[in-house]
Amino acid sequence: GEIHIDTKYSRLLGRPPICVPGMTPTTISGKLLSATLNAGFQIEISGGGHFTNNMLESKISYIQENTKPGEGVTLNMLFLNQHLWNMQFPHVQEMRKAGIPIEGVTIAAGVPSPDKAHEYLTAFKECGIKHISFK
Secondary structure (H helix, E strand, O other): OOOOOOOHHHHHHOOOOOEEOOOOOHHHOHHHHHHHHHOOOEEEEEHHHOOOHHHHHHHHHHHHHOOOOOOOEEEEEEOOOHHHHHHHHHHHHHHHHOOOOEEEEEEEOOOOOHHHHHHHHHHHHHOOOOEEEEO
16 A cells, blocks of 8 residues: 555554554454454554463464464563563563564563663564564
8 A cells, every 4th residue: 555654663563653552351352453453553462361371372373363474463561460471571582483473562561670671672682573662
């Protein structure tokens, strides 16, 4: 299609500069996540609604089966929930290194210290995550 708005965001993601932010329980739905991606918009998978690594892997598999091949996903990870963070942080890196198309991560619900933020940003960049945000 024709580009109507050109921003750093739209150039990075190849999508309109609109994001459907991750929020439990809304962006847990595989149907909503897939439909939003198929419509050409960015959406974050709500990490807060995935209590096990298997749940998260299953959701990403569902999205892959219901979107065009190679479609990337973004995960909204709750820094405030240290149980989920400690489970998801290393697992997201492992999945990305294994070729699962995780394009982005949003670190949400709390801001890490500058030292920790640097550690997280470095780890995500090293495993191939394309965009990282804080909210």
